[in-house]
Amino acid sequence: MSDFHHGLRPESRIVHPPVEEVVGSRPLGVPIHQGHVFAFPDGDALAEAFGGPDRAFLYNRLGNPTVRSLEHAVAGLEGGSGALAASSGMGAINTVLLALLRSGDHVIAQESLYGGTFAALADLAARWGVAVTHVRGDDPEEVRAALRPTTRLLYLETVSNPTARVTDLPALIGVAREAGVLSVVDNTFTTPLLCRPIEHGADVVVHSATKYLGGHSDVLAGVAVFADAALHHRVWEHGVELGASLDPFAAWLTLRGMQTLGLRMRRHCESALDLAGRLAAHPAVTAVHHPGLPGHPDHELARRLLPEGQGGVFAVDLAGGREAAGAFVGALRLASLAPSLGGVHTLVMHPASTSHRQLSDEELAAAGIGPGTVRLAVGIEHPEDLWADLEQALGKL
Numbered sequence: 001m002s003d004f005h006h007g008l009r010p011e012s013r014i015v016h017p018p019v020e021e022v023v024g025s026r027p028l029g030v031p032i033h034q035g036h037v038f039a040f041p042d043g044d045a046l047a048e049a050f051g052g053p054d055r056a057f058l059y060n061r062l063g064n065p066t067v068r069s070l071e072h073a074v075a076g077l078e079g080g081s082g083a084l085a086a087s088s089g090m091g092a093i094n095t096v097l098l099a100l101l102r103s104g105d106h107v108i109a110q111e112s113l114y115g116g117t118f119a120a121l122a123d124l125a126a127r128w129g130v131a132v133t134h135v136r137g138d139d140p141e142e143v144r145a146a147l148r149p150t151t152r153l154l155y156l157e158t159v160s161n162p163t164a165r166v167t168d169l170p171a172l173i174g175v176a177r178e179a180g181v182l183s184v185v186d187n188t189f190t191t192p193l194l195c196r197p198i199e200h201g202a203d204v205v206v207h208s209a210t211k212y213l214g215g216h217s218d219v220l221a222g223v224a225v226f227a228d229a230a231l232h233h234r235v236w237e238h239g240v241e242l243g244a245s246l247d248p249f250a251a252w253l254t255l256r257g258m259q260t261l262g263l264r265m266r267r268h269c270e271s272a273l274d275l276a277g278r279l280a281a282h283p284a285v286t287a288v289h290h291p292g293l294p295g296h297p298d299h300e301l302a303r304r305l306l307p308e309g310q311g312g313v314f315a316v317d318l319a320g321g322r323e324a325a326g327a328f329v330g331a332l333r334l335a336s337l338a339p340s341l342g343g344v345h346t347l348v349m350h351p352a353s354t355s356h357r358q359l360s361d362e363e364l365a366a367a368g369i370g371p372g373t374v375r376l377a378v379g380i381e382h383p384e385d386l387w388a389d390l391e392q393a394l395g396k397l
Contacts, residue, residue, distance in 0.1 A: 030069045032252045036060035053082060053236040062240045066248040070255050071223065074213070077192035078205050080225035082232035084239050085251060089188065089208025090116050091244035092222030096184060096204055097121070097153075099238035103129040106150040108176075110137035110167065112160035112367045114186065115355045121155070134366075138298070140171040144179075151181050158197060159189040159306075162315040162351045162375035163289040163368040166298035166305060173201040182231075188212070188342075189311045193265050198227045204235075211342030212311075215257040215264055219250050264344070264380055269309030271386065272378040276314050278387055284324070284394045289368070290314035312379070313341050315351070318372040324397050325350050325372050331393035334385055341377030346386055349375050 008016065038057045040046040049058040057063050071083035086092040097120060101107065109121055111134045124130040133146045137156060154176040156167050173183045184204040185197035191212045197205050207213060209221035222244075226232035239245075276290035288295075291302035291310045302310050318324040329337045335346040339354065349355065351369050359367065378386065 030066055030252060030255050032248055033057075033065040034248050036064070052233050053084070060248065061243060061245045064246075064248050064251070066255075067246050067251040070209075070221075070246070070251040073255060073258060074192070074207065074209070074223045075225050077196075078187070078225040079192075079196050079198045080205065080227055080232075081229045082236075083223050083225045084232065084236055085209075085246040086222040086224070086239070086244040087246050087250070088220050088244070089206070089210055089222040090120070092206050092208075092224045093117055093186070094120055095239040095242055095244055096206060096224050096235055097124065098242065099235040100153060100182060100184075101128075101130050104131075104150060105152040106131040106133065106148045107153045107155060108133050108135060108143055108146045108151060108181075109155040110135060110157060110160065111363075112137065112163060112165055113155070113157060114161050114188075115351075115357070115359070117155070117186065118356075118359065137165065137167050137172065140168070140175045143172050143175045147175075147179050147181070151179065154181055154183045155186075156183065157186040157189070158195050159291070159311055159313070160367075161189065161355070162313065162373065164189075164291050164296070164298075164310065164314045165289075165368070166291045166302045166310070168301055169195075169197055169200040169202065169305065173197075177201050189313055190306060191261065191265060191311075193262060194269075194306050194308050194311060198225070203227050203231060208342075209254050210340065212265065212268075213258050213261065213342075214254045215261065215343060216253075217340065217343035217345065219253040219257070221246055221250050221254050265309065265311075267380040268312030268342075268378055271380070271383040272312040272314055272376070273310070274383050275376070275378060275387060275390065279316050279390065282391075282394055284319055284397045285316050286319050286372070287317040288314065289316070313375065313377045315369075315373050315375045317370050318374060318397065320372060320397055322350075322352070322371040325374050327397055328374060328393050331396045332389055333392075334381065334389040335376070343377075344380045346379035346381055347377045351375055 049056040067085050071085050075083040121132045125132050135142045176183045182203045185202045187205050188208045205225040207223045209223050273292040276288050279285050280288040291298045329348050335348050338347045
């Protein structure tokens with residue numbers, strides 16, 4: 001204990017306990033730095049800390065050691081220069097959109113977008129005058145034709161939700177780059193283990209870390225990764241004012257989950273492809289949307305872009321429409337009827353009435369979602385047990 005502490009009365013000692021430093025060893029796990037205020041030796045050092053995401057820790061909204069460990073980990077996996085963690089996937093997405101867009105700007109985005117992203121873009125259009133053009137996402141010439149002088153952003157998803165359409169990232173991002181337009185890619189469904197969009201020219205990669213990165217359905221988190229340090233700093237300045245900062249404990253949970261990401265992703269991919277093939281042969285199923293199957297429209301692209309696997313999420317169309325979809329999900333025993341994906345449990349849901357409920361019938365059709373479409377997010381259970389569950393539920397239709 002320091003001489004300073006020896007001179008304190010009990011009431012002051014309670015407020016100022018000694019802070020132990022790890023000396024002579026190192027922790028194998030990342031420590032949780034839950035305290036959110038950091039003290040400085042002088043005024044100049046305190047002022048310097050306000051300068052950016054790479055400065056000394058000051059206040060948790062601006063940066064935290066545990067959160068920064070997560071940011072560095074995800075940025076390293078994606079091959080980016082830096083990252084910004086947020087309190088949810090939508091927190092990361094909205095931070096990027098609001099930091100990079102202003103009234104009068106134009107965005108080109110895929111038709112098959114996550115429902116929350118679609119709603120966020122629609123809100124920007126309705127309330128802030130940001131024009132949005134939706135494209136199929138499979139034709140670079142369609143993107144080129146949609147360009148305007150005011151186009152600022154191309155927004156893509158590596159694999160779309162829920163029909164598992166694979167985006168030709170090199171071709172579409174190439175068109176944006178030629179025009180000086182920034183590209184943002186949501187890489188949640190594939191993770192950096194299956195695809196790294198920055199290697200294909202993306203400027204920003206976003207993740208709902210709630211899904212595969214965390215992997216255990218016990219954390220809510222988002223991460224945006226930036227190819228360029230200046231762009232990282234620009235979005236960071238807006239993000240810390242927006243306040244969608246990640247809690248240190250949530251960052252710690254995500255880091256703990258990421259340690260098994262390689263093992264989990266292999267099981268997700270293998271089981272999903274196996275089940276997709278079996279479902280394609282079932283008479284109650286009219287279509288299976290998995291890019292690993294030869295009949296999928298993006299099968300060849302998936303083989304080139306995602307050679308290590310296409311993730312654990314795909315969709316099926318049931319012959320009986322909405323009624324059959326309701327009966328099917330209600331008859332499942334091992335798989336759970338629940339939102340989200342990327343955890344160890346297998347989850348199913350009906351997109352038209354849940355995640356994509358904001359879309360009109362015409363917009364649902366454009367996204368490839370029918371009344372009998374059911375999304376499966378395959379977990380890490382034994383594939384034979386999963387198939388037995390799916391088969392018995394289909395047998396009740």
